Amino acid sequence: MDIFLFIDALGWDVVGSSGYLGDILPFRREATMQFGYSCSAIPTILSGARPAEHGHLGLFEYAPDRSPFKRVAAFMRLLRPKSLWNRGRVRGWLSRAVKRFLGFTGYFQLYQMTAEKLPYMDYCEKRNLFVPGGMEAVANLADELRRAGISHHISDWHLGDERNLEIGIAKAKAGVDFIFLYTAELDALRHDNATPDAFAKVEEKLAWYRERILRLVEAAKSSGKPWTLTVFSDHGMTPLTKTVDLKSAVEATGLVFGRDYGACYDSTLFRVHYLVPGAKEKIRKALAPFAGDGHWLDENEERRHGIWRADRCFGDELFLVNPGVQIVPSDMGLKPLKGMHGFDPDDIHSKAAIMSTKPLPDWVHGVYDYFRLMKESIDSMAGCR
Numbered sequence: 001m002d003i004f005l006f007i008d009a010l011g012w013d014v015v016g017s018s019g020y021l022g023d024i025l026p027f028r029r030e031a032t033m034q035f036g037y038s039c040s041a042i043p044t045i046l047s048g049a050r051p052a053e054h055g056h057l058g059l060f061e062y063a064p065d066r067s068p069f070k071r072v073a074a075f076m077r078l079l080r081p082k083s084l085w086n087r088g089r090v091r092g093w094l095s096r097a098v099k100r101f102l103g104f105t106g107y108f109q110l111y112q113m114t115a116e117k118l119p120y121m122d123y124c125e126k127r128n129l130f131v132p133g134g135m136e137a138v139a140n141l142a143d144e145l146r147r148a149g150i151s152h153h154i155s156d157w158h159l160g161d162e163r164n165l166e167i168g169i170a171k172a173k174a175g176v177d178f179i180f181l182y183t184a185e186l187d188a189l190r191h192d193n194a195t196p197d198a199f200a201k202v203e204e205k206l207a208w209y210r211e212r213i214l215r216l217v218e219a220a221k222s223s224g225k226p227w228t229l230t231v232f233s234d235h236g237m238t239p240l241t242k243t244v245d246l247k248s249a250v251e252a253t254g255l256v257f258g259r260d261y262g263a264c265y266d267s268t269l270f271r272v273h274y275l276v277p278g279a280k281e282k283i284r285k286a287l288a289p290f291a292g293d294g295h296w297l298d299e300n301e302e303r304r305h306g307i308w309r310a311d312r313c314f315g316d317e318l319f320l321v322n323p324g325v326q327i328v329p330s331d332m333g334l335k336p337l338k339g340m341h342g343f344d345p346d347d348i349h350s351k352a353a354i355m356s357t358k359p360l361p362d363w364v365h366g367v368y369d370y371f372r373l374m375k376e377s378i379d380s381m382a383g384c385r
Contacts, residue, residue: 001220001227002377003172003179004370006045007209008038009187009341011236012351020206024217025231025355032366033235033352035305037266037342038187039107039125041234041367046129048371049138050306056124057307057314060113060331062262062273063122072098076115102126106134107157111332120258130154130182144375145178148382155182165212172216175223177381180374183209190237194339228377230356234367237339238349241324244293246270249286255279264315265330268342271315280317287319294321305345306368323347 012030014020022028034044036057043049043056051057076094091110099108106125113121128134131154132142145152153171155164161183168181186205193201213231220227247265250272255261261283262273270287274280284296297318302308307318321327323343326336343350345366352367354360364373 001172001175001177001179001223001225002374002381003168003181003216003220003227003229004374004377005168005181005213005216005229005231006183007186007231007233008182008184009190009235009237010209010231010233010353011349012353013236013349014202014206015353015355016351021210021213021231021355024213025229025357027357027359028353028355029360029364031232031352031354031364031369033341033345033350034367035307035345036269038234043129043135043140044306044368045232045234045370046140046142047135047138048368048375050368051314052306052309054135054138055313058264058266058269058271059109059111059124060121060264061124061313062120062264062271062315063313064120064258064262066122067119068102068123068126069098069118069121072101073115073118076118112329112334113331117257117331120262121264128157130157141180141371141374144378148378150177150378150381152176152178152180154180157182157184161185165216169212169216169219172219172227173222175225178374178378191337191339194237194239194337198338228356228358230354230358230373232354232367232370233352235341235352236349237341238323238343238347239339240326240336242293243326243328243336244290244321245329246287246290246319246327247329249289250283253282253286255282265327265332266342267326267330267332267337267340268321270319270327272317272319273312274316290319290321293325294319296320320344323349 016030034041036051039059040051040056043054047054095108095110098110104126105128129140130142132146134140134142142154153176164181164183168179171179189205190202217229260276261279262275264271272283297320299308307314326340328336341350354364363369
């Protein structure tokens with residue numbers, strides 16, 4: 001029995017110096033995060049492919065020719081006054097309504113994407129990534145498990161940490177061959193508690209995970225089968241240092257969104273498409289004052305991060321802010337969070353962590369290597385049948 005537990009945002013910044021779970025999982029190292037956010041890391045973990053292959057970088061993508069949101073945007077424009085849009089409950093209600101209307105089964109939130117911009121946008125996670133066929137471009141973990149024909153369990157991401165770990169403990173006790181558990185609550189907690197004075201709340205959650213992991217280990221032992229446990233994460237969390245308003249700078253150029261340029265403003269990344277001659281020069285000039293806060297990625301960086309595509313679907317150019325800086329306002333929010341990820345993968349706060357009861361292969365260096373580790377486990381068990 002091989003158990004893999006994915007704890008979102010359990011970064012090396014938490015694990016490395018504290019020795020967290022060292023008595024249970026002695027084999028450990030930092031891992032390079034996948035460039036991007038959870039919406040790019042999770043597909044990479046579930047497939048072994050990089051964003052250049054699976055197509056998931058930011059949740060929204062400027063793609064007016066294939067936008068599914070045109071009718072939805074017309075409905076949203078009826079909302080008046082506009083202040084309603086900035087209320088969390090309204091955004092949550094709209095997100096659920098839009099998801100049902102469009103038949104999306106994956107994670108979906110409108111965040112701060114406006115009705116005016118929606119008709120120009122596509123969305124990367126229309127389908128549930130955790131089920132067979134969930135990643136149209138590449139095979140995923142569920143596809144591999146179905147092919148192998150071994151007994152297995154994959155967490156339902158709709159459920160909370162408590163329920164997913166309860167189910168995992170039961171599956172381990174029953175001796176299920178392959179168990180993949182997903183927990184997401186630490187990520188939200190760290191976004192809101194990224195400073196040292198707030199770390200007690202994070203430590204409380206870590207203690208909660210430890211207690212459940214001990215129960216998971218006892219359940220695996222009680223099954224009577226040989227077992228291993230590997231815990232990994234996708235990234236750490238970088239405390240906020242400052243904010244930059246790139247959106248106002250771009251809009252001050254007089255260029256018209258959808259006619260002259262298209263853009264997505266992520267929390268740490270500005271992705272822009274140039275639609276007319278001269279737009280590049282104007283936008284480059286507008287962002288020149290922010291040269292100390294970030295930089296434009298070159299092709300070598302994009303290739304190294306696994307995000308370079310010849311079709312430039314992620315943007316003709318991408319501007320990444322420095323660790324600690326947040327783009328505010330953005331399509332993700334109108335206010336900064338106390339902690340954020342999505343910076344340069346080499347930043348000390350960005351590093352993910354992997355820990356195991358068994359020695360880790362030398363080739364496990366990054367989040368993108370986790371899938372191979374799981375696939376080798378699946379193939380080994382399938383070969384023993």
